[in-house]
Amino acid sequence: xxxxxxxxxxxxxxxxxIGMKTTLQITAVAVVAGIxxxxxxxxxxxxxxxxxxxxxxxxxxxxxxxxxxxVLLWFFLLVPQLLQAAFGLxxxxxxxxxxxxxxxxxxxxxxxxxxxxxxxxSVSSGQVAAAYALGMTYRQTMRLVILPQAFRNMVPLxxxxxxxxxxxxxxxxxxxxxxxxxxxxxxxxxxxxxxELLLFAGAVYFAICYSASMxxxxxxxxxx
Amino acid sequence: xxxxxxxxxxxxxxxxxxDCSTEVRKGEVIVVCGPSGSGKxxxxxxxxxxxxxxxxxxxxxxxxxxxxxxxxxxxxxRLGMVFQNFELFPHMRVMENLVIAQIKVLGRSRDDAVHKGxxxxxxxxxxxxxxxxPGQLSGGQQQRVAIARALAMxxxxxxxxxxxxxxxxxxxxxxxxxxxxxxxxxxTMMVVTHEMGFARNVADRVIFMDLGRIVEDDKKEEFFDTPxxxxxxxxxxxxxxx
Numbered sequence: 182x183x184x185x186x187x188x189x190x191x192x193x194x195x196x197x198x199i200g201m202k203t204t205l206q207i208t209a210v211a212v213v214a215g216i217x218x219x220x221x222x223x224x225x226x227x228x229x230x231x232x233x234x235x236x237x238x239x240x241x242x243x244x245x246x247x248x249x250x251x252v253l254l255w256f257f258l259l260v261p262q263l264l265q266a267a268f269g270l271x272x273x274x275x276x277x278x279x280x281x282x283x284x285x286x287x288x289x290x291x292x293x294x295x296x297x298x299x300x301x302x303s304v305s306s307g308q309v310a311a312a313y314a315l316g317m318t319y320r321q322t323m324r325l326v327i328l329p330q331a332f333r334n335m336v337p338l339x340x341x342x343x344x345x346x347x348x349x350x351x352x353x354x355x356x357x358x359x360x361x362x363x364x365x366x367x368x369x370x371x372x373x374x375x376x377e378l379l380l381f382a383g384a385v386y387f388a389i390c391y392s393a394s395m396x397x398x399x400x401x402x403x404x405x
Numbered sequence: 406x407x408x409x410x411x412x413x414x415x416x417x418x419x420x421x422x423x424d425c426s427t428e429v430r431k432g433e434v435i436v437v438c439g440p441s442g443s444g445k446x447x448x449x450x451x452x453x454x455x456x457x458x459x460x461x462x463x464x465x466x467x468x469x470x471x472x473x474x475x476x477x478x479x480x481x482x483r484l485g486m487v488f489q490n491f492e493l494f495p496h497m498r499v500m501e502n503l504v505i506a507q508i509k510v511l512g513r514s515r516d517d518a519v520h521k522g523x524x525x526x527x528x529x530x531x532x533x534x535x536x537x538x539p540g541q542l543s544g545g546q547q548q549r550v551a552i553a554r555a556l557a558m559x560x561x562x563x564x565x566x567x568x569x570x571x572x573x574x575x576x577x578x579x580x581x582x583x584x585x586x587x588x589x590x591x592x593t594m595m596v597v598t599h600e601m602g603f604a605r606n607v608a609d610r611v612i613f614m615d616l617g618r619i620v621e622d623d624k625k626e627e628f629f630d631t632p633x634x635x636x637x638x639x640x641x642x643x644x645x646x647x
Contacts, residue, residue, distance in 0.1 A: 316482025
């Protein structure tokens, strides 16, 4: 233990903080986009039109059956071409952050949609009947009656999924995007103190995720 | 106002309604009774299109319910419905339950909707509960709110699907009182219920169903005094024996 040398950490904090901001950005975008797209997927899945529900089922199965690392690489390779085609951007533009955000959002939405589908189904069908009986349309019924109740039941699960996502963002190392983990790795590599930096990064991830899941647990107790 | 002609409904090969025909005129109070599984709740849910049916025709205020061209949302907004399990929206306060459809479906201003909601809460004796959530009310109170919620839409007719079946005995009367008052004011009502006291008091006609068929459709005096079918006689004997 006495061999550990933590001295390179204080000086590296600003750089590590930039990495943490990247991590938080990706997490925030993927949570929001994942929930929005996941909600749509869940509604498609529950649709009575076979084509729509087939699409949602296939989407979810596809993304749940491939490794996240691979999805990230796909989008890293794909997004530049898409941007080039759509906006005429040069292929050398740095798209690592954008492609990571897109990849995570699409991947997480598959998981979110399953949580949300269960949430929608947890609301009793009598509530749908009551909303229809008042003359509400399908959209009004969903927006005003079903989804608010579904989301209330789902909040703990959605937050827990967000915590998992926060950890998974470290996988962006495969596209050489310096998130918090990547930044710690870079500093450790530079100073020959990889073990210390990775221990430190692990401790930070643990502290954040553990306290967040404590908050979720407390919140869960309060609403039940 | 409501005409039901030769309506049949199937779940797969299982027939839940067979050739049901009846008529509800403006201002009439019809009680629908029968053993469980007889199709009475299904029939009433066909009237506002909550349950589809495969054969026959239901016409409400000259709108055909089964016609694919019919705007069911529009029709339902004009028919009040009260459910066995109240089905208030648990995430909204009582007042919000009363105003939400007035605003979103009828396009009323919030002020008008609240005004109307308050008047109706007053009428069902629950003005003080306006800011509570449904979960904080007793079953009887929730059902009275549900009736007020339906009335807030100024319905041309009220449909009741076993409104007192999920209530503790001591709460049944507070709900029936509201319904009796409504009937006496001339509201057209179709009520699925086992409350024979209510039927005797305010019904104009009683429909008795068994195995998906309308077995009796009589003036209430005839139904209670001289039921024609054996099935209705047995049912009445059982239900009125205590």
